[in-house]
Amino acid sequence: MSIRATNLLVPVISVILGLLVGAIVMLVSGYDPIVGYTALWNGIFGDLYTIGETIRQITPYILAGLAVAFAFRSGLFNIGVEGQLIVGWFAAAYVGVAVELPKIIHLPLAILAAAAAGALWGFVPGLLKAKFHVHEVIVTIMMNYIALHTTNALIKTVSDGGDRTESIFLSASLRSEFFQNLTDFSRLHYGILIALAMVAVMWFILEKTTLGFELKAVGFNHNASEYAGMNVNKNVILAMVISGAFAGLAGSMEALGTFEYVSSKGGFTGIGFDGIAVALLGMNTPLGVIFGATLFGSLKYGALNMPNAAGIPLEIVEIVIAVIIFFVASGYIIRLFLLRAAKKKEAK
């Protein structure tokens, strides 16, 4: 079996194992897995409305996945997507509320604000990594909490002590009448087009520019890159900034598309952490991220139907996702298994 085929098989097997474990958990706790997964399926593809909502859910997952994948390709682990997403969400909503401008200026401005906020939040760990060799994992985790508490405080200030901002002006909204009519008035918005465009942008940066070449080189071996005359520090910072910008954009999807406001949060949205799963499953390639985001976005949205239709707590899907991450991360053992199976076949 070729290496390429095994690489593709690892995510597929992981997903199957994840769903299998989910079925076993349901069975053991006294639910019918078939009823459960049927409810999940209907929650994803049941009718036009649910399909629209599913695609809406996939949108931020694509961007969060891109953020994690982009950093991974440069040899960095960005666990801070969650925090970058939160500050992006706030920045976009703030611009959406604070001023009223013609749509052609207002909407891009709000989106850019989100990207800039996310980029700033990515810049800090990037800078610390480059200048002080501080591991980015810990800094980004800490930045997540700083983002959470800071935006909550800012929301309080902006809304005069309230828990959420006003709804944004229509001129900053991504709302799409076309998509709404198409999908039986779901909240599907133009953001999906932005997300898909960003997939192309990431592919272009990585495959067609000198910057992308350098970023990947630094990811493979930063000593060799330095020896070849590349500025490793600059590339590390840039990788985190671009990754943060993707994450910030994911936040703007929630701010300008789905919710059209920002409210203070007791905990994380989870989209950033699921972005890690999306990127891993997509093997950190732009196209793979679309598949990963589609799978996890669908599972997440479809799960909402499970309590009503089958009486099963929706957390079962979170369990499935966690198990999938676990198996993708343990790819070594799956590869070993596949290798042995292939050898046995040859021996026969």
Add this chain to the structure above:
Amino acid sequence: MSFLEVLYFIVPSAIFYAAPLILTAIGGVFSERSGVVNIGLEGLMVIGAFVGILFNLLFADQFGNATPWLALIAAMAAALLLSLVHAVASISFRADQVVSGVAINLLAIALSLYLVKKIFDKGQTDFITERFPRYDVPFLSDIPVLGPMLFSKMYNTSILALVVAIVAWFVIYKTPFGLRLRSVGEHPMAADTMGINVARMRYIAVMISGALAGIGGAIYAQTISGDFGHATINGQGFMALAAMIFGKWHPLGAMGAALFFGLAQSLSIVGPSIPYIKDIPSVFLLILPYVLTILALAGFIGRANAPKANGVPYIKGQR
């Protein structure tokens, strides 16, 4: 309120908030000293909190006063089992340890909420009836000034946390076991050459971290929150991780950092009723532990160096 009264008010509440952090951070020290990054501390605390509360609710009638202590043991066992998943992934399956830790966090919160909904048919558990008692430490609480500040109305669990920290320091720095533990985290190949079973040491270390984080979570749930829901632990595990780094991977350092973070946490909650402090917006107190950790890592507050082989799977025969 006089300054002394403020201290009488703040210091006990800081220790109270610090206890779960101390235990979990010490757990982190064990795991990372052996070379296994444990981002999963948060998830291990979640499982500990859930099992602790569940045990307390189910068995309060049978065991009475002893329930909270037995609940700690149950929580310890449950978190130890979950930490084995992390150990298998990161030691035997050579998984990326950070990713495996993220999976542990997701799995723990999902699994406990799933079971909460299954058992209680709602989003959070009932409140527990059997709590840890507070009491005055004999003799010590009679010391002027220090007595009322440190030793009166104290939780046993806080004492447990301090004792564990000291025992951990002794084990890691004064016993052969501790020397082996540190050596597999610094240079596993050298340790292997000297006949130390690297995988076994790491398994033990991760299991210790699971056990301690489980106890930490159960203490948090049984002293501070009193029930279990999706936001019960909410970042305590990551704060313990921060305390471990701020304490430079040293048990006593981690304890000191945890005490300080406990102070910051309690100030952000009781602050509004204290003069001077109430003028500081609570957001600064909330983000203080995280900002300090970043500064410590950047070398502004003494250099914090991780164990050398931290996060690297050991593969025999690989240079």
